[in-house]
Amino acid sequence: MGASTGRGREDWLLAALVAVTAVLAVAPVLRLLLESAFPSAGGGPAVAVLSQPATWNAARRTLETTLGGTLLAAAIGCVMALLAALTDVRARPLLVFGFVLPLMIPPQVTAIAWLQVFGPASPLLKMLDLAPPLGTRNPLYTREGIILLLGVHYAPLVFLTLRAGLRRLPRDFVEAALATGASPLRVVSTVIVPIMMPSLVAGVMLTMVSCVGNFGIPALLGIPGGYTVLTTLIYQRLAGLGPRVLSDVATLSVLIGLIVLVGIWLQARLLARADYRIGGTSADPPRFELGRWRPAAEALAWGLVLFTFVLPMLAMVLTSLVPAYGVKLTAANATLENYRFVMFDHGPTRRAFVNSFLLSAGAALALVALSLPLGWFMARRGGRLLGALAFASELPYALPGVVLAIACILLFLKPLPLLGFGLYNTVWIILVAYLMRFLILVLRPVVGAYQQLDRSYEEAAQMAGARFAFRQRTIALPMVAPAAAAGALIVFLTAFNELTVSALLWSSGAETLGVAVFSLEQGGDSTYAAALAGLSVVVTIAIMAATSLAGRRMPKGVVPWRD
Amino acid sequence: MALKTKTLKTALLSAAAALLAGWTAASAQTLVLYTSQPDKDAAETTAAFSRRNPGVKVEIFRSGTTEIMNKLMAEIAAGDPKPDVLLVADSISLELLKKENRLLAHPEADVANLPAEAYDRDRTYFGTKLITSGIVYNTGAKERPASWKDLADPKYRGQIVMPSPLYSGAAAITVSTFAARPDFGWGYIESLMKGNQATAVRGNGAVLRSVASGEKAYGILVDFMALNAKQKGSPVEFVIPAEGLTAVTEPVAILRTSRNQKAAKAFVDFLISEEGQKLAVGQGYLPAHRKVAPPAGYPSVDSLRIMPMDMAGLLATIEADKKRFADSFGQ
Numbered sequence: 001m002g003a004s005t006g007r008g009r010e011d012w013l014l015a016a017l018v019a020v021t022a023v024l025a026v027a028p029v030l031r032l033l034l035e036s037a038f039p040s041a042g043g044g045p046a047v048a049v050l051s052q053p054a055t056w057n058a059a060r061r062t063l064e065t066t067l068g069g070t071l072l073a074a075a076i077g078c079v080m081a082l083l084a085a086l087t088d089v090r091a092r093p094l095l096v097f098g099f100v101l102p103l104m105i106p107p108q109v110t111a112i113a114w115l116q117v118f119g120p121a122s123p124l125l126k127m128l129d130l131a132p133p134l135g136t137r138n139p140l141y142t143r144e145g146i147i148l149l150l151g152v153h154y155a156p157l158v159f160l161t162l163r164a165g166l167r168r169l170p171r172d173f174v175e176a177a178l179a180t181g182a183s184p185l186r187v188v189s190t191v192i193v194p195i196m197m198p199s200l201v202a203g204v205m206l207t208m209v210s211c212v213g214n215f216g217i218p219a220l221l222g223i224p225g226g227y228t229v230l231t232t233l234i235y236q237r238l239a240g241l242g243p244r245v246l247s248d249v250a251t252l253s254v255l256i257g258l259i260v261l262v263g264i265w266l267q268a269r270l271l272a273r274a275d276y277r278i279g280g281t282s283a284d285p286p287r288f289e290l291g292r293w294r295p296a297a298e299a300l301a302w303g304l305v306l307f308t309f310v311l312p313m314l315a316m317v318l319t320s321l322v323p324a325y326g327v328k329l330t331a332a333n334a335t336l337e338n339y340r341f342v343m344f345d346h347g348p349t350r351r352a353f354v355n356s357f358l359l360s361a362g363a364a365l366a367l368v369a370l371s372l373p374l375g376w377f378m379a380r381r382g383g384r385l386l387g388a389l390a391f392a393s394e395l396p397y398a399l400p401g402v403v404l405a406i407a408c409i410l411l412f413l414k415p416l417p418l419l420g421f422g423l424y425n426t427v428w429i430i431l432v433a434y435l436m437r438f439l440i441l442v443l444r445p446v447v448g449a450y451q452q453l454d455r456s457y458e459e460a461a462q463m464a465g466a467r468f469a470f471r472q473r474t475i476a477l478p479m480v481a482p483a484a485a486a487g488a489l490i491v492f493l494t495a496f497n498e499l500t501v502s503a504l505l506w507s508s509g510a511e512t513l514g515v516a517v518f519s520l521e522q523g524g525d526s527t528y529a530a531a532l533a534g535l536s537v538v539v540t541i542a543i544m545a546a547t548s549l550a551g552r553r554m555p556k557g558v559v560p561w562r563d
Numbered sequence: 564m565a566l567k568t569k570t571l572k573t574a575l576l577s578a579a580a581a582l583l584a585g586w587t588a589a590s591a592q593t594l595v596l597y598t599s600q601p602d603k604d605a606a607e608t609t610a611a612f613s614r615r616n617p618g619v620k621v622e623i624f625r626s627g628t629t630e631i632m633n634k635l636m637a638e639i640a641a642g643d644p645k646p647d648v649l650l651v652a653d654s655i656s657l658e659l660l661k662k663e664n665r666l667l668a669h670p671e672a673d674v675a676n677l678p679a680e681a682y683d684r685d686r687t688y689f690g691t692k693l694i695t696s697g698i699v700y701n702t703g704a705k706e707r708p709a710s711w712k713d714l715a716d717p718k719y720r721g722q723i724v725m726p727s728p729l730y731s732g733a734a735a736i737t738v739s740t741f742a743a744r745p746d747f748g749w750g751y752i753e754s755l756m757k758g759n760q761a762t763a764v765r766g767n768g769a770v771l772r773s774v775a776s777g778e779k780a781y782g783i784l785v786d787f788m789a790l791n792a793k794q795k796g797s798p799v800e801f802v803i804p805a806e807g808l809t810a811v812t813e814p815v816a817i818l819r820t821s822r823n824q825k826a827a828k829a830f831v832d833f834l835i836s837e838e839g840q841k842l843a844v845g846q847g848y849l850p851a852h853r854k855v856a857p858p859a860g861y862p863s864v865d866s867l868r869i870m871p872m873d874m875a876g877l878l879a880t881i882e883a884d885k886k887r888f889a890d891s892f893g894q
Contacts, residue, residue, distance in 0.1 A: 040640035054889065112772070119778045137721060137760070138778070220769075223727055224762040226892060236729045239629040240885065246640055324795035326701070326775025348602070402633060409637035425645070504634045508622045515626075521768055522627060523601025524788040 010468055014381075017374045018389065024436045025392040028407035029257070032250040032399075035410065039247035049237075049248045058233040059255050065146045065218065065229060066211040066259070072151025073207045077158025078200070080301060082188065084159075085166040087288050089298050096163075096561040097544070098305040103156045104493040104540050105312055106514070107216035109533060111149055113312035115140055115220070141225035149217045152308050154210050158203035160490060160560060161445045164482040165199025165452060166192075167557040184288050195452075199483070201267050202448030205394075206441060206490075208263045212256055213398040215500060230256055231400045238402060246406065253403050260398045264391055271451070313537065320530035338531035348516045349532065353539065355427060356513040360495035363434040364488040367442040372484060375443055376476060379450030393443055396436040401500025408433045408505060427510035433501050438494065442487030449483035450476070482557035489560065496540060497533075594621045594826045597635065598650040599628040600813075604846045611842055612833050619826045627766075628652045628732055639665070647821035648830050650691065653732035653811040657688045658878050660816070667817040669828050676853045677835060680874065681812050690812025691834045693849040695869065696737050698802040699770070699789045704780035710805035711747070714761075714781065715754040723755065724773045725783040727763035728885055733785055734767075737809040739877045739884045740870055746806075749887070756892045763892070775799050787847050790860060807868035812851060 049055055083089055084096050102110065119138045139145060169192060177187045193200070215231040222232055234252050237245055290297050319325065321334045342349050378386045396404050412429050415422040423429040453476065461471045499514030506515050513536050520529040548559055598605050602625060609621040624634070628651045638644045644665075649657065660666050666687035674682050674689065681690035698708050704722075708714055714723055726734035741747040755761045764770060767785050774782040775797045786808075789801035815834050817827040833839045840852035849857050849867070 035640065115778065116776060119776075137762075141762070219765050223730070223765045224724075226763075235629075236889070238633050239730050239732075240882065246636055324775075324792060324797040325772060326777065326792075326797045326799065347606070402630070406633060406637045409634060410641045413638055413641040413643050503626055503630050504637075507624060519602045519625060522766070523603070524768055524771055524791060525601075526768070526772055 013373060013468075014377050017370065017377065018385070020370060021374060021389050021393065021439070024432075024439055025389065025396060027411060028404060028436055029392060029395045029399075031410050032253055032403070032407050035247050036250035036254060039244055047251065049251050054228070054233065055252065055255070058228050058230045059259070061143070061227060062212060062230040062256075062259060064143060065150060066208060068143075068147035069150025069154065069211040070204060070208045072147060073154040073211075074158050074200075074204050076151060076155035076304065077162060077203060077207075080155065080159045080304065081162040081166060082192075083297055083301050085163050086169075086192070087290050087294075087297065089290065089294060089301060093561045095301055095305065098309055099159060099301075100156055100489070100493070100544075100560060101537075101541070102153065102308040102312070103490060104497060104537065105309070105316075106497045106499065106517075106533075107149070107153050107214060108220055109316060110153055110308075110312045111140075111217050111220040113315035114149060116315055117311060138224075140221050141227075142221075143225075143227055145221045145225070146218055146227065146229075149221065150211045150214060153214075153217065154207045155304075155308070157206045157210065157490060158200070160486040161203035161206065161448065161483065162196060162199050163560060164445060164449065164486040164557065165196050167482050168449075168452065168479065169195065198271065198448040198451040199445070201270055202444045202483075205263065205267050206444055209260055209394050209398045209440065212259055212263075213400060215400050215402075230259075234400050234403060249403060249406070253399050256398050256400075257395050260394050261391065264394065316530050316534055316537075319527060320534045322527060325526045338527045339535065342520075342528055342532045342535060346516075346528070346532075348511050348519075349535075351509060352511050352513045352516040353536075355430075355510055356496050356498075356536075357539075357543075359427070359431055359434055359512065360492045360498075362431060363438055363495055364442075364491040366435060367439055367491055368484050368488050370439070371442040371446045371487065372477065372480065373472070375446035375450050375480070376472065378443075378447050379453075380455070390443070390447070393440045397438065397440045401437070401498070402504060404433060404437055405501045405504035408436075408501075425507040427507075430502050430505050430510065430512065433505055434491075434495050434498070437501060438491045441490045441494065442484060445483040445487040446480055449480040453479050478555045481555045482560075485554075485558040486560060493540065497536060592618050592620060592823070592826070594619050594648065594823055594830060595624070595646045596621055596648045596650065596830070597624045597626075597631045597646040599626065599631055599652050600650060607846065608834070608839075608842060611839070612830055615833060615838075616826065616829055619823075619829070621830075628656065629730070632656050644818060644820050646818060647823050647827040648815060648817055650813065650815045650834070651732075652694070652813055653736060654683075654688060654690075654814045654874065655732055655735065655878060655881060657683075657814055657816050658874075660818075661685070661687050665819055667819045667821060667824065667827075669817060669831055671828070672831060672835065674835070676837075677851055678853065681851045682814075688814040688816035689831060689835050690814050690851045691839070692813050692843045692851050693810055693867075693869075694733065694813055695786045695803075695808035695810045695849065695867065696733055696783055697786060697789075697808045698804055699774050699782045699784040699799050700802065701774050701777050701780050702798040702800055703777060706781075708781060708802060708804075711741075711751075712806070713804075715751060715759060717759065719781055720759045722780040723759055723761040723782065724770050724779040725755075725761055725763055726767050726770055727765060728888055729763075730765045731767065733809075733811045734763075734783070735881055735885055736811055736872075736877060737783065738888060739881045740809045740872045742884050742887075743872070743876060743880065744870070752888070753891070771797075771799070786849065786861075791847050794860065803862065803868065805868075807870035809872070810869050813848075 080099055084092055089095065115138055118140055173191050173195070174187055177191050213231060215235065218229045218232050219235070222229060230252060234249050237248050237252065318329055320338050322329050323333055323335050323337065327333065378390055408429060412423045423432060457475050458471050461475055497514050498512065499518050502512040502515050503518060506512060517529050517532050520532060548561065596609065600608065605623055605625050609623060613619060613621060631651055635644060635646065651657065657666065661683070668686050670686050672686055672689060677690065682688065698714065700708060706718055728735035728738040738752060741752055742749055762779065764773065767788055770782040770784045771788050771792055773779045775792060786801060789799055793799050793801065815831050817824065817831060821827045835852065837852060837855060840850040840855040844850050844855055844858050847858050849861060
């Protein structure tokens with residue numbers, strides 16, 4: 001087999017990958033642009049919305065909360081990743097587990113829990129005699145409150161991607177630096193951080209795009225505080241009706257795309273200057289001994305877990321045990337009735353669990369299968385087309401879920417051309433929407449990992465006659481596997497409780513867990529909703545524990561909470 | 564291991580087959596309903612309807628009114644609206660569809676026992692119940708508000724929560740009702756929002772959570788949520804304000820593009836019949852039908868004071884009111 005045919009085969013693969021990605025990433029955005037430029041309700045392009053001061057106000061606020069939230073998430077995520085990957089803190093697997101779990105708690109649940117914790121009705125503050133008097137404005141109903149929650153909620157994204165990169169930190173670099181007398185802090189700032197730039201930037205980018213597109217947190221904190229960001233403004237417009245709403249919303253979505261574009265440009269600037277490729281996996285990443293600082297570091301780490309996971313979980317569990325919302329929980333009135341109802345009397349529960357599990361696991365696996373080869377081409381070949389495709393893949397994730405769902409309806413309502421069957425009103429449209437929405441969550445970490453991978457290994461294998469697929473499987477794959485697994489885990493946890501996309505796309509028999517919880521919540525049954533959400537957390541933890549067992553057969557570092 | 568992989572494969576395949584089985588094409592006798600009713604109520608209603616009309620299978624899409632209208636608008640834009648029947652919280656959205664000539668009139672509907680405000684003059688939509696908004700308070704609160712005007716008293720400063728009219732149809736009608744009345748007007752709304760720093764949240768569910776948990780002491784809320792929570796034991800009390808309640812009617816309408824108009828009409832007839840209305844009462848709603856008694860624990864329909872409102876007039880001002888609300892109160 002000559003080298004030219006090998007290359008030709010690669011080109012075919014690349015063409016197929018580009019085609020699939022274009023459908024997933026470009027089609028929904030293009031369809032929205034079309035709606036913005038040529039509204040189906042008639043009339044010219046919807047530019048009026050761009051001349052309203054409210055629009056620019058919201059865009060500015062989106063920038064503010066995104067910037068603040070991303071910085072905070074990056075700071076927390078970095079500290080946690082360094083602690084968990086490079087130091088000798090105790091009970092590391094448990095710590096990692098506890099720090100990943102908040103990802104699966106929907107942001108609005110975290111927001112509600114924190115509102116309770118800091119509000120006048122807070123059981124905690126009441127116990128400490130610190131509760132503000134009734135009628136005090138909750139301090140979280142502000143820009144700073146939104147930033148705080150965004151930062152805390154998305155810190156695991158930075159943590160997971162960075163940790164996957166740290167697995168590959170060459171021990172010899174660090175040992176060399178230490179041997180020449182550099183202090184640990186100096187090693188971090190001059191060796192570790194520069195080498196980890198691609199992973200760090202990948203995590204920060206994911207966080208940034210997540211902050212731009214987040215609706216749950218600004219809806220709960222910003223609407224009462226009168227602080228409107230682009231996503232809440234879009235929802236406002238959607239609630240406002242009128243024939244031209246869709247085109248207005250499409251135009252507003254373009255603004256979101258522009259903000260993401262600025263972020264990507266920044267990222268390109270950050271990464272353009274240097275070459276980050278390093279050698280193979282180290283047998284064991286280096287570990288700093290914290291010595292007398294260890295208790296303080298552990299307290300910090302567990303304190304974060306307490307605030308990001310334990311506290312919101314506790315609020316949810318307490319709510320699920322009371323007979324009615326607002327009743328004080330006592331030993332006498334605690335009840336499992338809510339759980340009994342959602343488990344045995346509530347028809348959609350079982351279907352919702354099965355659907356959400358298959359949808360999120362299926363999406364995670366399919367996206368890994370797509371991202372591994374695509375990421376390789378993006379990191380190795382680069383070029384304008386692949387660069388544009390990488391940008392396009394960010395957009396379906398940055399758009400509010402409801403907007404992506406509308407784009408999917410516009411695309412898939414009619415039967416597919418040539419194929420003659422439709423996706424609409426089937427569970428498959430949700431799967432396609434998830435592939436669109438969450439592609440970037442796997443692609444970005446994988447590209448980051450390839451960028452850190454020295455190509456000399458692959459070149460050596462190629463010289464020795466190994467074909468493309470074989471080289472991928474034996475050389476590149478094991479080294480990027482931790483990053484791909486981190487991405488898949490993020491997708492699984494995010495999709496399992498996803499609501500905004502499936503709220504518009506589900507159909508009879510195809511309800512998701514998010515839809516089932518939302519339906520209960522909307523009918524005023526907050527206690528049932530809490531029980532169902534609590535149940536989903538238990539199931540998720542069980543699934544994650546199960547992957548821990550399966551992780552024994554996988555390459556090192558694939559399951560983040562296994563050393 | 565090989566065996567395990569096989570079982571896993573079989574499991575995945577059968578799961579996929581189960582998903583495929585859900586992929587049934589709509590037959591002629593399928594009625595597609597988009598509704599904002601809570602899950603349980605929607606299931607009960609359609610089950611009762613199917614008992615009366617055994618040949619018709621009802622497919623439900625349930626979501627918030629906003630989500631339903633978004634889905635429908637996207638379907639219209641793509642050229643193929645799916646639902647036969649809409650059953651949503653308020654008539655604003657239906658009035659808009661009517662203006663675009665998308666609703667089918669049902670002149671034979673029996674409206675003899677419906678109050679004139681409850682249905683459209685051209686018989687394109689019909690109110691199926693009365694969902695009123697009044698005042699809710701936490702039983703641990705200091706004051707006992709008796710009227711809307713009470714809420715403007717400085718005593719209540721910082722302690723009031725309401726659904727934002729920008730996100731909730733029922734709340735938009737409440738605000739526009741206030742705005743249109745000379746004895747309230749925008750002065751009253753300002754004294755609530757600016758003077759008393761009322762908090763506007765997204766949706767009625769959030770108001771209930773806030774008041775039941777004691778985060779805020781007083782709120783503006785729809786009747787059934789407050790009364791159902793109270794019945795379950797939540798520390799809340801519902802007040803009919805001295806000036807009267809505001810109301811929406813949860814109207815039902817048939818789309819002109821319906822593929823199954825006969826069944827759609829039968830569904831509308833069922834909802835506004837005495838039987839359908841009794842079902843709504845059983846679910847804890849105030850009926851629209853004059854001859855059907857309200858649920859236990861509710862004041863009788865005659866004693867309910869509903870603030871008089873001119874629906875057609877409200878529909879003309881509601882968008883402007885929302886804009887003014889957004890501009891004035893920093894939304």
